[in-house]
Amino acid sequence: xxxxxxxxxxxxxxxxxxxxxxxxxxxxxxxxxxxxxxxxxxxxxxxxxxxxxxxxxxxxxxxxxxxxxxxxxxxxxxxxxxxxxxxx
Amino acid sequence: xxxxxxxxxxxxxxxxxxxxxxxxxxxxxxxxxxxxxxxxxxxxxxxxxxxxxxxxxxxxxxxxxxxxxxxxxxxxxxxxxxxxxxxxxxxxxxxxxxxxxxxxxxxxxxxxxxxxxxxxxxxxxxxxxxxxxxxxxxxxxxxxxxxxxxxxxxxxxxxxxxxxxxxxxxxxxxxxxxxxxxxxxxxxxxxxxxxxxxxxxxxxxxxxxxxxxxxxxxxxxxxxxxxxxxxxxxxxxxxxxxxxxxxxxxxxxxxxxxxxxxxxxxxxxxxxxxxxxxxxxxxxxxxxxxxxxxxxxxxxxxxxxxxxxx
Numbered sequence: 001x002x003x004x005x006x007x008x009x010x011x012x013x014x015x016x017x018x019x020x021x022x023x024x025x026x027x028x029x030x031x032x033x034x035x036x037x038x039x040x041x042x043x044x045x046x047x048x049x050x051x052x053x054x055x056x057x058x059x060x061x062x063x064x065x066x067x068x069x070x071x072x073x074x075x076x077x078x079x080x081x082x083x084x085x086x087x088x
Numbered sequence: 089x090x091x092x093x094x095x096x097x098x099x100x101x102x103x104x105x106x107x108x109x110x111x112x113x114x115x116x117x118x119x120x121x122x123x124x125x126x127x128x129x130x131x132x133x134x135x136x137x138x139x140x141x142x143x144x145x146x147x148x149x150x151x152x153x154x155x156x157x158x159x160x161x162x163x164x165x166x167x168x169x170x171x172x173x174x175x176x177x178x179x180x181x182x183x184x185x186x187x188x189x190x191x192x193x194x195x196x197x198x199x200x201x202x203x204x205x206x207x208x209x210x211x212x213x214x215x216x217x218x219x220x221x222x223x224x225x226x227x228x229x230x231x232x233x234x235x236x237x238x239x240x241x242x243x244x245x246x247x248x249x250x251x252x253x254x255x256x257x258x259x260x261x262x263x264x265x266x267x268x269x270x271x272x273x274x275x276x277x278x279x280x281x282x283x284x285x286x287x288x289x290x291x292x293x294x295x296x297x298x299x300x301x302x303x304x305x306x307x308x309x310x311x312x313x314x315x316x317x318x319x320x321x322x323x324x325x326x327x328x329x330x331x332x333x334x335x336x337x338x339x340x341x342x343x344x345x346x347x348x349x350x351x352x353x354x355x356x357x358x359x360x361x362x363x364x365x366x367x368x369x370x371x372x373x374x375x376x377x378x379x380x381x382x383x384x385x386x387x388x389x390x391x392x393x394x395x396x397x398x
Contacts (some may be wrong), residue, residue, distance in 0.1 A: 001299065004310070008298035016302055018314045032317045039313045049293055058293040077318045080311060 001048055001055055006034055021072045030073045045069050
């Protein structure tokens with residue numbers, strides 16, 4: 001799985017993968033719930049899993065890990081916006 | 089050459105000079121006044137505040153959003169002030185968003201929360217229904233499909249081109265031969281259950297059933313989605329529904345900002361002005377303090393605002 005992908009989970013819900021990072025060898029995504037063809041304010045941090053050769057995701061609920069990952073995503077966002085500002 | 093002015097001549101020159109000075113001052117005052125009027129949208133005291141109503145409205149929304157996100161006490165304070173104006177902030181913002189959608193000929197937005205998706209249990213049941221075989225006609229004999237047991241490592245299977253067969257094909261055998269079993273068609277036997285994989289309700293992960301690449305219209309659109317998620321999605325945990333609802337609506341308003349013009353919706357804008365006017369009671373210092381205190385950070389909101397204003 002990679003960023004800019006829209007994934008459909010087995011409950012039918014869709015998420016768009018916006019950012020990714022690695023932590024202790026595992027891959028994590030910042031994902032926004034995708035409804036009616038657009039991202040919403042509802043977001044999740046997912047851990048990528050492979051179960052029986054199928055991709056799966058697990059919601060990150062552990063507070064410390066989630067905070068650490070969000071900080072990493074925030075840094076990516078800040079770098080992205082700073083880059084934009086320089087371009088303009 | 090010295091010119092000596094005496095009596096009435098001196099008075100005349102002094103008067104003329106004074107008139108010129110007065111005229112110049114008056115002219116300059118008018119110029120400044122015109123400049124101010126012409127540049128009403130220019131920056132005010134702190135170099136950032138924009139006076140023009142729409143932009144001020146927009147900035148007020150940012151401040152309100154900050155209040156909503158950061159400080160529930162202040163949020164309540166603003167809310168109570170809104171109450172004094174007799175206008176519900178929630179209702180106004182929601183109305184504006186809907187009105188803008190109507191003006192653009194769009195359907196009212198569906199609240200994501202209200203979208204009912206089939207539960208994983210339903211899907212599991214459907215999947216089970218899809219694959220189950222049932223014969224209800226008594227004239228049709230029933231068969232049980234024998235399970236196949238493979239007692240060797242699948243990696244060991246080699247295809248023998250001379251025999252046109254797999255090397256260990258003979259090892260594939262039914263576990264329980266049944267009297268009325270149908271002719272064995274091993275190639276058509278598909279597993280109908282995966283006993284080693286727990287059902288969706290029993291595990292804490294979800295299988296990804298589909299993937300497709302998102303077709304962003306532009307990198308800007310993609311960046312906006314990321315900034316928006318990081319700005320408005322980050323600190324929702326543990327907040328009340330009202331809190332979340334208002335933040336979401338403000339976020340929607342920001343997204344609609346580009347399409348929004350006062351001419352399109354004068355009444356709503358006036359009403360909104362009344363409502364957000366309440367936050368004018370905060371001093372510049374209070375606003376600055378609020379910005380500093382924001383967990384999410386006004387800077388991020390500002391960046392988001394800049395990104396959608398481009």
